[in-house]
Amino acid sequence: MRVILERSNLLKSLNHVHRVVERRNTIPILSNVLLGADGESLSLKATDLDLEVTEATPARVEQAGATTVPAHLLYDIVRKLSDGSEVMLKLDESGNAMSVVSGRSSFRLQCLPQSDFPELTAGSFTHRFQMPAEALKRLIDKTQFAISTEETRYYLNGIYLHAIEADGRLRLRSVATDGHRLARAETEAPSGCEGMPGIIIPRKTVSELQKLVDQPDLQVSVELSDTKIRFTIGSIVLTSKLIDGTFPDYQRVIPTGNDKKLLIDRQSFAQAVDRVSTVSSERGRAVKLSIGDGMVTLAVNNPDSGSATEEVAADYAADPIEIGFNAKYLLDVAAQLSGGEAQFMLADAGSPTLIQDGSDADTLYVLMPMRV
Missing domain, CATH: 3.10.150.10 (DNA Polymerase III, subunit A, domain 2)
Structure with missing residues (x-):
């Protein structure tokens, strides 16, 4: 096998396939990427036996062939080669080693035979x-x-x-x-x-x-x-x-009878949650929402470090309610909302809360409350 290709093309393809390869492997062949040079392209394949990624990239094939080399090692070498360079991959006659040559740099990598590389049999797709x-x-x-x-x-x-x-x-x-x-x-x-x-x-x-x-x-x-x-x-x-x-x-678990509607500015709410949760304990991360007429008060109390409160204006006209949530979960949901406004549909302090995106009717989120 002897093939020459652009470093940028090889790096892009290696980037896609090498991530599948686990860093620690008890089966040596699973640490390798399968390289196959044929026609006008180089194909790369990696697997962890549950997941398999293959990609073909344009190349000048001077001699067709195939082998397997350590995936992360090859990726690191190609990543460190200079931009715009060409890379030559050449398999020794013995088939036990492959040379990686670019400009004045030359590397020699140990190979394992192509025949050892496992195939993830796909079967028939329905x-x-x-x-x-x-x-x-x-x-x-x-x-x-x-x-x-x-x-x-x-x-x-x-x-x-x-x-x-x-x-x-x-x-x-x-x-x-x-x-x-x-x-x-x-x-x-x-x-x-x-x-x-x-x-x-x-x-x-x-x-x-x-x-x-x-x-x-x-x-x-x-x-x-x-x-x-x-x-x-x-x-x-x-x-x-x-x-x-x-x-x-x-x-x-998706609530249908929640009748208390809270509309709040997504960004202001997320920033307030982020600020008050600074004092929360890593284990608990609980933030209490006291929701009343036109206002939400966020409060965090951590016996070890202190407490924090912040008020955020909101559109709410139902009975007042106090409910606790995991701050990280609130921030995760807020990060997914694309509209300016978040809509909470609440029932009581112990029931799941429905969160919807004001500008995206095709998504919804459910959060279980925490005791605070």
């Missing part, structure tokens, strides 16, 4: 559809912060993506919850979603996908089955196993 990258990114961005990190309830460690009939139209909906908060976003379902199974996309896959759908004008091709999902974004193909579990009936 559903296929295409959607704008912008729409997919929105479904992810608006919900991923609420994914649970608690491994015991593994079925909450991802985003639940499913098609649902709402108001006579088919909608594609994403939901994430960790039991303390819930985020839901939806968009018009693309053609091909009909009858698709409800699937749980793992947290790591969500994180990688988020970085890949950064160009809003791209179309993303989505293929899925009960156990796998594949995204094709330009020259990048991401294949992932799905979480094998049943997502809970989230509809049950």
